[in-house]
Amino acid sequence: MLVLQSVTMASMERVLTGDVKSHGGSQVLVRGWLHKKRLLGGLNFIVVRDRAGLVQIVLQNEEEVEKLRGMQIGTILSVTGKVVEEPRAPGGAELHEPQVTVEVPVADESPIEIDKPLSHKPENLETLFDNRVVGLRNLKEQAIFKVQAEVKEGMRRYFRANDFMEFNSPKLLPGATEGGAEVFKLDYFGKDATLAQSAQFYKQIMVGVYERVFEINPTYRAEPSATTRHMTEFIHLDVEMGFVELEELMDVAGNMLRSVADDVWKNQEPQLNMWDATKPVVPGTIPRLTMAEIHELYTKATGTSTIGENDLRPDEERWICEHSGKNLGSDAVFVTDWPAKDAKFYHRVNEQKPEFAERFDLIFRGVEISTGSMREHRYDVLMKQLKEKAGGDPEHPGFKYYLQAFKYGMPPHGGFAMGLERVTEKMLGLANVKEATLFPRDINRLAP
Amino acid sequence: MLVLQSVTMASMERVLTGDVKSHGGSQVLVRGWLHKKRLLGGLNFIVVRDRAGLVQIVLQNEEEVEKLRGMQIGTILSVTGKVVEEPRAPGGAELHEPQVTVEVPVADESPIEIDKPLSHKPENLETLFDNRVVGLRNLKEQAIFKVQAEVKEGMRRYFRANDFMEFNSPKLLPGATEGGAEVFKLDYFGKDATLAQSAQFYKQIMVGVYERVFEINPTYRAEPSATTRHMTEFIHLDVEMGFVELEELMDVAGNMLRSVADDVWKNQEPQLNMWDATKPVVPGTIPRLTMAEIHELYTKATGTSTIGENDLRPDEERWICEHSGKNLGSDAVFVTDWPAKDAKFYHRVNEQKPEFAERFDLIFRGVEISTGSMREHRYDVLMKQLKEKAGGDPEHPGFKYYLQAFKYGMPPHGGFAMGLERVTEKMLGLANVKEATLFPRDINRLAP
Numbered sequence: 048m049l050v051l052q053s054v055t056m057a058s059m060e061r062v063l064t065g066d067v068k069s070h071g072g073s074q075v076l077v078r079g080w081l082h083k084k085r086l087l088g089g090l091n092f093i094v095v096r097d098r099a100g101l102v103q104i105v106l107q108n109e110e111e112v113e114k115l116r117g118m119q120i121g122t123i124l125s126v127t128g129k130v131v132e133e134p135r136a137p138g139g140a141e142l143h144e145p146q147v148t149v150e151v152p153v154a155d156e157s158p159i160e161i162d163k164p165l166s167h168k169p170e171n172l173e174t175l176f177d178n179r180v181v182g183l184r185n186l187k188e189q190a191i192f193k194v195q196a197e198v199k200e201g202m203r204r205y206f207r208a209n210d211f212m213e214f215n216s217p218k219l220l221p222g223a224t225e226g227g228a229e230v231f232k233l234d235y236f237g238k239d240a241t242l243a244q245s246a247q248f249y250k251q252i253m254v255g256v257y258e259r260v261f262e263i264n265p266t267y268r269a270e271p272s273a274t275t276r277h278m279t280e281f282i283h284l285d286v287e288m289g290f291v292e293l294e295e296l297m298d299v300a301g302n303m304l305r306s307v308a309d310d311v312w313k314n315q316e317p318q319l320n321m322w323d324a325t326k327p328v329v330p331g332t333i334p335r336l337t338m339a340e341i342h343e344l345y346t347k348a349t350g351t352s353t354i355g356e357n358d359l360r361p362d363e364e365r366w367i368c369e370h371s372g373k374n375l376g377s378d379a380v381f382v383t384d385w386p387a388k389d390a391k392f393y394h395r396v397n398e399q400k401p402e403f404a405e406r407f408d409l410i411f412r413g414v415e416i417s418t419g420s421m422r423e424h425r426y427d428v429l430m431k432q433l434k435e436k437a438g439g440d441p442e443h444p445g446f447k448y449y450l451q452a453f454k455y456g457m458p459p460h461g462g463f464a465m466g467l468e469r470v471t472e473k474m475l476g477l478a479n480v481k482e483a484t485l486f487p488r489d490i491n492r493l494a495p
Numbered sequence: 496m497l498v499l500q501s502v503t504m505a506s507m508e509r510v511l512t513g514d515v516k517s518h519g520g521s522q523v524l525v526r527g528w529l530h531k532k533r534l535l536g537g538l539n540f541i542v543v544r545d546r547a548g549l550v551q552i553v554l555q556n557e558e559e560v561e562k563l564r565g566m567q568i569g570t571i572l573s574v575t576g577k578v579v580e581e582p583r584a585p586g587g588a589e590l591h592e593p594q595v596t597v598e599v600p601v602a603d604e605s606p607i608e609i610d611k612p613l614s615h616k617p618e619n620l621e622t623l624f625d626n627r628v629v630g631l632r633n634l635k636e637q638a639i640f641k642v643q644a645e646v647k648e649g650m651r652r653y654f655r656a657n658d659f660m661e662f663n664s665p666k667l668l669p670g671a672t673e674g675g676a677e678v679f680k681l682d683y684f685g686k687d688a689t690l691a692q693s694a695q696f697y698k699q700i701m702v703g704v705y706e707r708v709f710e711i712n713p714t715y716r717a718e719p720s721a722t723t724r725h726m727t728e729f730i731h732l733d734v735e736m737g738f739v740e741l742e743e744l745m746d747v748a749g750n751m752l753r754s755v756a757d758d759v760w761k762n763q764e765p766q767l768n769m770w771d772a773t774k775p776v777v778p779g780t781i782p783r784l785t786m787a788e789i790h791e792l793y794t795k796a797t798g799t800s801t802i803g804e805n806d807l808r809p810d811e812e813r814w815i816c817e818h819s820g821k822n823l824g825s826d827a828v829f830v831t832d833w834p835a836k837d838a839k840f841y842h843r844v845n846e847q848k849p850e851f852a853e854r855f856d857l858i859f860r861g862v863e864i865s866t867g868s869m870r871e872h873r874y875d876v877l878m879k880q881l882k883e884k885a886g887g888d889p890e891h892p893g894f895k896y897y898l899q900a901f902k903y904g905m906p907p908h909g910g911f912a913m914g915l916e917r918v919t920e921k922m923l924g925l926a927n928v929k930e931a932t933l934f935p936r937d938i939n940r941l942a943p
Binding site: 061078079080081097098119120121122123150151153155157179180181183184189192193196199200203207210212213214215216217218219220221231232233234235236238240242249252253255256257258259264265267269271279280282289290424425444445447448449451452454455456457458459467485486488490493494495 | 570
């Protein structure tokens with residue numbers, strides 16, 4: 048089956064479906080997956096899919112039609128034919144008088160429809176993910192991950208342009224250091240190891256080396272529950288920069304978000320249209336509100352008092368984004384002035400207002416997509432906070448090397464992190480982060 | 496210490512060391528790490544490091560010299576001064592009449608020299624890695640990872656230009672599927688999980704979706720021994736493409752290597768010079784030799800017979816690269832015609848020569864940097880090979896979904912993989928892959 052059967056075909060170069068129209072009037076060879084089949088007797092046609100998209104092929108010759116009898120969607124075909132303009136066909140042209148070669152036949156009917164939009168209703172998600180391998184061949188599913196690749200490339204483009212070094216930190220660590228029980232443990236040649244739940248320590252260490260750094264890498268959380276927001280494995284953008292203060296750090300996070308949205312809307316329009324996605328409004332300066340201000344606004348608007356609470360409720364996150372979209376000209380909001388008592392040991396406390404940590408959350412289209420903060424950069428203060436807040440042993444190999452960076456000089460610095468899947472989800476208007484994940488992992492799902 | 500003490504300074508914008516020269520005659524503010532200090536009484540000067548490089552500062556005023564007494568390398572400084580051209584200084588200019596502010600003092604002397612090249616002799620590598628956090632502040636160490644970032648970006652640039660989709664596959668898997676015992680196991684909410692030892696199955700699945708795909712992600716091998724070639728965690732480039740045959744696949748791998756070398760030598764010259772790196776010779780078509788041909792050449796040249804062996808010896812790999820460099824105009828060689836009996840179940844057997852698998856190794860500067868092959872794409876043949884070769888259960892969740900891709904149609908396809916660290920090592924002429932790894936992981940090392 049590997050040998051192309053027609054002499055004409057063997058001597059022809061493959062043309063991608065996206066280029067078919069430009070060969071109007073000529074004979075071309077296309078190769079791809081049987082994507083759709085309508086053999087109705089009167090009007091027979093098939094659609095072939097390749098990496099560039101789709102092409103429609105009109106079958107008149109009964110001999111060609113017969114070759115396709117019993118062939119299921121997914122069958123690998125080579126087709127030669129004459130290019131005829133047809134405004135109603137995908138790509139604006141179709142093949143006539145085709146000669147079809149079945150390269151690889153498919154006997155089984157696909158368990159999931161390839162040709163129509165797949166249901167993303169909450170009750171259908173498990174079916175969607177169970178059939179992911181085949182379901183991704185659906186163009187609308189493909190679109191999600193084309194957008195995701197653009198989001199990732201857009202992030203890198205922004206950071207490269209702003210003098211950030213890209214690096215890779217290890218994900219196999221000698222112990223859980225940031226606190227929290229949500230770590231995966233494994234046996235490492237008889238020693239205990241954990242999977243990194245963040246790149247926090249490494250990106251800070253790297254500030255001591257390159258000043259401005261980022262990585263985009265897998266991150267692991269043994270999240271004990273299956274929600275629309277959480278997964279056990281996800282792709283994390285981790286950013287850290289030296290000689291910065293909180294305001295500038297927020298500028299960088301906001302500028303990056305705007306730059307990514309611009310790139311996505313510039314380069315992925317057909318994919319965005321499939322999802323009816325609307326471009327987010329991200330102004331030059333994203334509004335900054337303190338948590339107390341948001342509690343006050345929310346309480347006033349909804350009658351439900353959140354005043355004095357130490358976090359934002361999910362409903363409050365949604366509300367403040369709507370409020371901001373309507374009244375502040377931004378689909379994103381920075382939340383500042385987080386209680387110092389809930390801060391992590393590496394957070395820097397606000398010197399002027401010691402009840403607050405120098406931290407922000409970035410809320411975008413109703414969901415927190417990023418947390419950032421200034422880090423405590425003074426060795427003695429950091430040691431004190433480590434002992435007081437995290438009960439950490441400075442000699443533990445999980446802390447020891449991190450502390451070295453500070454012992455030998457670290458500038459004022461801060462950073463933030465962002466989940467690639469969550470940003471993709473919000474750009475496209477999806478409801479569950481797993482819809483923006485090729486092969487999601489949660490407490491119940493470890494395959495495909 | 497966070498408040499800048501001088502009014503002049505507070506109102507000045509920071510200038511990076513790389514831009515100092517362009518401000519000749521003006522007052523500028525630089526901020527960075529104390530990188531070198533010479534307070535000899537007669538000629539006092541310091542060198543400050545920031546993300547752009549170094550700047551030399553000449554101290555005449557005794558008051559300024561006194562501020563630096565007891566300050567160790569790594570101390571964070573702000574310095575204002577007048578820019579004076581000085582061809583012998585780094586960057587071609589230095590600061591005169593400086594006003595120094597100690598932003599963050601460092602009291603301890605660095606455990607490793609920052610200012611001189613660090614020893615990479617085999618017996619010193621453990622010291623190098625133990626002190627990695629501080630040692631990376633050495634500019635020559637930094638250079639390695641600037642080159643690495645360029646290698647990575649060069650790979651992505653090549654694949655984007657050639658229509659490959661970037662994706663992320665999960666690293667948490669439901670079982671070891673590719674055979675071999677070199678997998679890390681972990682408890683996943685009461686189930687057994689393993690860390691991915693390759694992206695093999697996922698990249699093939701993705702051929703069914705996007706036809707041409709790549710990912711650059713961490714990969715895990717529980718390698719039981721510490722060598723100069725192996726690590727337990729490394730960054731893997733994984734490439735897979737549909738509608739391809741072996742020759743074209745080798746062209747893609749070779750073109751990518753050449754393209755990456757061009758990018759690195761175009762964009763990282765100062766870093767390459769620090770390591771006296773010489774640009775590899777990678778011709779338009781890299782020589783292809785069968786394993787038998789190499790055995791014959793090697794046996795003839797060295798008197799040691801390897802004829803009939805089923806693999807290349809490490810010494811043979813080095814020899815064939817030297818031979819190729821001298822006689823074939825290439826620092827890289829493709830080795831073809833690998834024995835079918837040693838092939839993995841997913842390799843395609845050569846139909847014309849069934850004793851061989853359609854596989855290649857790419858040997859570059861004496862070391863195998865990539866293995867590639869055509870994959871068996873016919874569902875029935877693949878099922879047969881899975882049962883015969885790997886003894887695999889097609890219903891195991893580690894195989895089941897992979898097989899789905901084939902059941903519903905896969906074109907002829909193949910791919911290859913390449914270790915980012917190994918390519919970096921060979922570009923720079925390093926001797927151990929760990930030298931090209933920020934924080935190496937092996938059987939003995941899990942920190943920093």
